[in-house]
Amino acid sequence: MARPRQFDETRVIESLMNVFWEKGYEATSMQDLVAASGLLKGSLYGAFGDKHAMYLAALKHYDRTRIQAGIDILNGEGSPRQKIARLFDNVIESTKRGLFAGGCLLCNASLEMAATDSQVKAEVKTTIRRLKIAIMEALSPRIPNEDQAAALAAFIVSAYFGSRVLAKGGAPAAMIGDTRDHCLQLVP
């Protein structure tokens, strides 16, 4: 019918995501996105429309890949306590490896964008909900009461996000370990 795309859309979104993840929305320029994706400006605009749509696509991709990886852990094998522990261990490990200083695009989006951008806010809200429900289900074998499980899950999400803020703020890694350990005290 027409000329086919010469790029792999997933790869491009992945590269856009990495830039937004590292620098945030406002601090990222179109030049950054051009350099990271290997596409020219016109192609990016042709494919996505505008910078904001690129960010939204990146955020959704983060949800589908990175957040989903966490949810997979929660849906996998092991006791509730083991699963939650693994969640925090991921933060500690990625901090040690200097991977974007342990940052989390979801947290960044929540703080940088959600207050003024309803689309981002909706996406963040949905993803937080998804994560909370996955934690609830991981807890359900030991906490059959739904309200109790939901409340504990909310708390774990908070502590998890908090550890992301600490990590990026340069707080000592021990603080994240301490957060994990105390969290686990409340997980049966």
Added chain:
Amino acid sequence: MARPRQFDETRVIESLMNVFWEKGYEATSMQDLVAASGLLKGSLYGAFGDKHAMYLAALKHYDRTRIQAGIDILNGEGSPRQKIARLFDNVIESTKRGLFAGGCLLCNASLEMAATDSQVKAEVKTTIRRLKIAIMEALSPRIPNEDQAAALAAFIVSAYFGSRVLAKGGAPAAMIGDTRDHCLQLVP
């Protein structure tokens, strides 16, 4: 000796802080700062040097006022549990009143700036430390062991920051209440 300043520096810094608090560093333009402070561009540059210095002054002012208000609570009257509870109640209340959507300039700075700005990172790191120590001291009557108190304090800071992220992300207020309640379970 010379012409005196025609503005109250504290008031100006307060107004700059409010803009950075609400919009973040990159999303704030000099026009925003001019409009909020009532000064003209030249005066702002004369007083601070550049935009980055304005941000740093705002962040330090946030520490001296808002964070200090939290520390005052921790140094004040009441049981450890009461004090920690009050910390979280502040988040819940400011969220309800729509005050910058419950955001916290310190968290924002940590996520938006700390990874790439060593001055901001140092300031954030110091302030987190100050807050953690204040919590430790509030806990000390019930937890004489310093290491134990430090570990629990680290955890509380995490949960506290996490609740700030949830608040701005539009998560239901109940999640912050749940975070508070579970936190308090670990406070003797």
Added chain:
DNA sequence: TTAGTTATTGACCGAACGGTCAATAACTAA
């Protein structure tokens, strides 16, 4: 009164910003 110093003012600057578009290339269906 005056000389010296600093604050204020608003016009001005080059650079970088996000975004557009006409020309061209690459493909497919007929």
Added chain:
DNA sequence: TTAGTTATTGACCGTTCGGTCAATAACTAA
């Protein structure tokens, strides 16, 4: 082979960005 469609290209656009500066105003010490 050709007509139709879409992707790619890179030059180009107006706007806004952070920042500067010469002129002027407001003050103080002598």
